[in-house]
Amino acid sequence: MRPLPLLLAAIFLPATLACGDDQVSLAGGGQLRGTINDLSAEGAITMLPRVASGPIVIPRDAINMVKFAETAPEPEAHPSLVRLRNGDSLPCEVLALDSANLRIRTWYSGEHTIPRTAVAAMFLGMRPERPVFSGPDDLANWSENSGWRLEDNALVCADRGTIRRDLKLPENYILKFRLAWEGPPNIVIDFAETTGKPKGPDYYRFTLNPGGADLKRSKAGNRFTPSLYNSGPVPTLIAAGEAEFEFRVNRQAREVHVFIDGRWAKRAIDASSPELPTGTGITIQCQGNNQGQQMIKNIEVFEWDAMSQSHREEGPGAGNSDSIINSDNERFSGTLREIAGTGPKASVVLENPHFAEGRMTIPRTAVSAVYLTGPEPSLPEGKSMSLRLRSSGLLTLKDSKFADKFLVCEHPLIGAMRIDRRALDSLSITTTVASEKP
Amino acid sequence: MKRFLLTALLAQGALAAAPQATLYFADEQNVQGTPSHLQKGAPGELPDLVWISPSFKDPVAFKQAKMLEMRLAPEPSDPQGTSFALLTLNNGDSLRGELSAMDDSTVTLRTTYAGDLKFRREMVDGLRIIQRPAVLVAPKGSEWKFEPSEGAWSAQGNNLVTQGQGNASLALEYPERFRLGFDLEWKSGLRFHVLFLANQEQGEAGGGYDLYCQERYVYMRKREGNGAIRAQGGAFIGPTANLTDFSEKDKLRLELVADTRSGYVALLLDGRTVQEWTDPTPIPHHAASRLQFSSEDGQQMRVSRITLSPWDGNIEALSIEDPTRKAADSPDAQQLVLRNGDVITAQTLKIGDGHAEVKTAHGAIKVPIQRLRIVAMPKPAGNPPTPKKMLGDVRAWFPDGGRITFRLDDLKDGKITGFSQQFGTAEFDLNAFERIEMNVGNLELEPQRPKLSW
Numbered sequence: 001m002r003p004l005p006l007l008l009a010a011i012f013l014p015a016t017l018a019c020g021d022d023q024v025s026l027a028g029g030g031q032l033r034g035t036i037n038d039l040s041a042e043g044a045i046t047m048l049p050r051v052a053s054g055p056i057v058i059p060r061d062a063i064n065m066v067k068f069a070e071t072a073p074e075p076e077a078h079p080s081l082v083r084l085r086n087g088d089s090l091p092c093e094v095l096a097l098d099s100a101n102l103r104i105r106t107w108y109s110g111e112h113t114i115p116r117t118a119v120a121a122m123f124l125g126m127r128p129e130r131p132v133f134s135g136p137d138d139l140a141n142w143s144e145n146s147g148w149r150l151e152d153n154a155l156v157c158a159d160r161g162t163i164r165r166d167l168k169l170p171e172n173y174i175l176k177f178r179l180a181w182e183g184p185p186n187i188v189i190d191f192a193e194t195t196g197k198p199k200g201p202d203y204y205r206f207t208l209n210p211g212g213a214d215l216k217r218s219k220a221g222n223r224f225t226p227s228l229y230n231s232g233p234v235p236t237l238i239a240a241g242e243a244e245f246e247f248r249v250n251r252q253a254r255e256v257h258v259f260i261d262g263r264w265a266k267r268a269i270d271a272s273s274p275e276l277p278t279g280t281g282i283t284i285q286c287q288g289n290n291q292g293q294q295m296i297k298n299i300e301v302f303e304w305d306a307m308s309q310s311h312r313e314e315g316p317g318a319g320n321s322d323s324i325i326n327s328d329n330e331r332f333s334g335t336l337r338e339i340a341g342t343g344p345k346a347s348v349v350l351e352n353p354h355f356a357e358g359r360m361t362i363p364r365t366a367v368s369a370v371y372l373t374g375p376e377p378s379l380p381e382g383k384s385m386s387l388r389l390r391s392s393g394l395l396t397l398k399d400s401k402f403a404d405k406f407l408v409c410e411h412p413l414i415g416a417m418r419i420d421r422r423a424l425d426s427l428s429i430t431t432t433v434a435s436e437k438p
Numbered sequence: 439m440k441r442f443l444l445t446a447l448l449a450q451g452a453l454a455a456a457p458q459a460t461l462y463f464a465d466e467q468n469v470q471g472t473p474s475h476l477q478k479g480a481p482g483e484l485p486d487l488v489w490i491s492p493s494f495k496d497p498v499a500f501k502q503a504k505m506l507e508m509r510l511a512p513e514p515s516d517p518q519g520t521s522f523a524l525l526t527l528n529n530g531d532s533l534r535g536e537l538s539a540m541d542d543s544t545v546t547l548r549t550t551y552a553g554d555l556k557f558r559r560e561m562v563d564g565l566r567i568i569q570r571p572a573v574l575v576a577p578k579g580s581e582w583k584f585e586p587s588e589g590a591w592s593a594q595g596n597n598l599v600t601q602g603q604g605n606a607s608l609a610l611e612y613p614e615r616f617r618l619g620f621d622l623e624w625k626s627g628l629r630f631h632v633l634f635l636a637n638q639e640q641g642e643a644g645g646g647y648d649l650y651c652q653e654r655y656v657y658m659r660k661r662e663g664n665g666a667i668r669a670q671g672g673a674f675i676g677p678t679a680n681l682t683d684f685s686e687k688d689k690l691r692l693e694l695v696a697d698t699r700s701g702y703v704a705l706l707l708d709g710r711t712v713q714e715w716t717d718p719t720p721i722p723h724h725a726a727s728r729l730q731f732s733s734e735d736g737q738q739m740r741v742s743r744i745t746l747s748p749w750d751g752n753i754e755a756l757s758i759e760d761p762t763r764k765a766a767d768s769p770d771a772q773q774l775v776l777r778n779g780d781v782i783t784a785q786t787l788k789i790g791d792g793h794a795e796v797k798t799a800h801g802a803i804k805v806p807i808q809r810l811r812i813v814a815m816p817k818p819a820g821n822p823p824t825p826k827k828m829l830g831d832v833r834a835w836f837p838d839g840g841r842i843t844f845r846l847d848d849l850k851d852g853k854i855t856g857f858s859q860q861f862g863t864a865e866f867d868l869n870a871f872e873r874i875e876m877n878v879g880n881l882e883l884e885p886q887r888p889k890l891s892w
Binding site: 026027028029030031032033044049050051052053054056057058059062183184210233235236238239291 | 460463464465466467468469470479480486491492493494495496498499500501504505589601602625626735736738
């Protein structure tokens with residue numbers, strides 16, 4: 001049972017974090033921003049809040065979460081992710097694996113040797129989500145504008161208006177944006193539409209109004225498919241006055257994933273035609289509500305490594321053997337003998353009596369995911385800290401403290417670690433308790 | 439061994455009982471705890487506020503200049519006496535207290551939270567004599583019953599807030615003649631009804647009068663004990679009133695004035711009578727024990743400053759206009775409006791010992807204070823003195839909606855000391871206030887001030 005990622009996913013961070021500030025969210029309610037000077041071995045934080053006259057000490061029990069300021073860009077993006085048996089994960093470079101140990105290298109914590117029994121999976125050759133668009137930027141880069149204006153990096157419309165742009169949506173993509181509204185929302189966003197004039201008939205139509213959020217696909221003849229996603233009326237969403245929407249589109253798998261405010265809402269299979277809409281543009285329509293402005297901001301497009309994502313979600317499968325999934329979406333089971341070599345000669349060796357010569361050697365560059373069998377680990381009891389890394393990593397730590405520009409800590413499966421402060425995203429307190437079986 | 443994880447939310451629950459106040463800063467920062475005292479700040483800066491919280495190992499000194507607001511948990515007061523007044527100051531502030539004295543230079547209000555407050559008479563804009571201050575039915579979550587328990591009504595501080603369809607009801611005792619009032623704010627078209635003089639049916643509100651407020655009209659229906667509409671004389675009590683207040687505004691003070699002996703009910707919006715009804719078979723006040731607010735799906739509303747007070751039955755006085763403006767045209771004159779609607783022009787006026795001694799052109803009159811309704815304050819000649827804005831000014835809000843602005847000079851032992859040109863130096867009980875806005879002269883902080891959530 002590994003509920004840790006879910007617990008952390010439930011923690012929200014304000015979008016308006018002041019640049020350069022660390023932020024402490026207090027267990028008793030409230031939050032402060034400033035500079036964290038120290039983290040003691042007992043877990044107490046010494047902080048200089050911007051609003052206090054001197055440093056303060058916050059005991060570990062009073063801390064809900066610490067969000068670290070982003071002081072410098074990460075020097076390296078690792079191509080692999082190792083998932084441990086306690087649910088932790090580390091972005092890293094995999095150096096080697098044998099029957100006893102996995103060796104990895106990270107820019108933020110150097111090299112580590114991890115017992116093979118502690119490793120649950122490895123995801124190799126991940127492509128980082130390449131940013132394609134971030135906007136809305138200059139209004140002049142948009143077209144067919146009627147009624148929209150740019151205000152504080154947001155497109156704002158007071159009544160009715162339309163605006164278009166080619167966002168260069170890649171093959172598989174993540175499209176996310178933040179909508180805000182005064183009064184009831186009434187906004188329509190068409191994406192994956194052709195950029196010519198007039199636009200083609202095949203695109204996705206996202207609608208937000210007091211009836212809820214809805215996603216349909218447009219077809220020829222001004223017709224639409226049944227809803228791929230429909231939230232139904234959600235008064236709390238409408239009342240919030242703003243929300244972030246994210247669509248992850250995998251054209252090969254014909255899947256559209258919908259997220260609202262960072263929470264996964266639905267994975268929709270678009271089976272209405274063999275191909276998903278191939279257009280790369282977006283049209284934003286404000287349909288007016290006679291009560292106030294509506295706006296869209298933080299529009300972002302990323303290239304989505306949908307296949308790696310899919311492989312990461314596949315899991316170890318049935319049976320008590322290791323598994324390998326390659327980039328052709330094939331899956332093989334057996335005993336993973338080793339990962340060895342460097343560069344183009346690096347390979348993954350899987351043993352299975354059904355293979356010719358009892359083993360199969362696959363170039364490492366062709367391997368997408370590796371799942372290893374092993375015993376369920378025993379989790380340490382008591383309070384621990386969950387450290388989220390900037391690059392999707394998550395570590396459960398004990399006895400953490402700051403030393404110079406590093407977090408010095410003990411990981412229950414990896415051992416002693418010295419983590420570069422630039423890699424830290426957030427730290428939250430988790431309590432693990434044991435109870436008798438019923 | 440079965441294992442499970444608990445988040446730090448457990449710790450949050452453990453600490454939640456201790457804090458009594460929340461201190462808000464810019465950039466969405468806030469802390470909970472207890473204000474302790476003021477101490478010397480950095481050179482050239484306002485004093486720091488020392489704050490005690492279980493979140494911090496030691497008391498923390500916060501910079502006053504960085505503060506937006508302090509929200510407190512005020513204790514309800516039950517002032518005694520008969521000569522209560524609503525005093526309005528020339529900076530827009532207002533507060534309630536017992537009118538104990540008035541002479542050529544000062545107006546004295548006796549309060550439960552600061553003793554006698556002596557105001558400079560030329561800085562008093564208006565003085566309205568009120569009946570015994572209404573009992574504030576401040577929403578406290580445990581006293582209200584919410585249906586459904588989540589997703590519609592909830593108590594947030596001294597506000598009832600709803601996001602959807604549901605009811606919020608409360609048990610209370612109705613006087614025979616009463617004045618029930620509350621502030622109502624809404625978004626996107628009002629669809630609201632309030633059930634008053636209702637009775638208790640298996641823990642739920644039943645019977646009573648249901649006042650329906652829609653965007654362009656208001657009407658009242660009478661419910662039988664089982665919740666059904668009474669058929670006698672139709673479902674409606676009296677006519678439907680067409681009005682524009684609900685469509686043109688997004689907040690107002692709504693008051694229901696009722697006499698359970700005669701069946702008379704009047705609706706006042708922002709102090710103006712907009713409709714009257716009479717029920718030929720009134721519901722006796724002793725048969726009623728519940729009040730209920732209801733909202734429809736998708737409706738966002740906030741109800742606050744709910745008050746219930748006895749009413750003297752004076753229907754004519756409900757619609758008497760404030761003569762302040764008229765008095766301002768003849769500054770030498772001072773007019774008094776009595777509860778029966780009489781208007782007296784005073785040459786001199788002195789208040790003390792529960793009476794107003796009025797010298798008129800026709801002779802001297804001695805009137806008990808409780809017989810007064812409005813004392814119009816003549817405007818001083820020339821430029822009226824307005825209080826100077828000072829560094830360290832705070833604006834303190836009472837739970838009844840009143841407020842007072844002063845320079846924060848000291849805070850310790852649950853007391854707050856302030857200075858204003860209007861009343862000099864005074865010491866207030868900190869728990870008399872619902873919130874204290876800090877740095878009110880700093881306009882740059884205005885956009886960041888915490889707003890009440892819907």
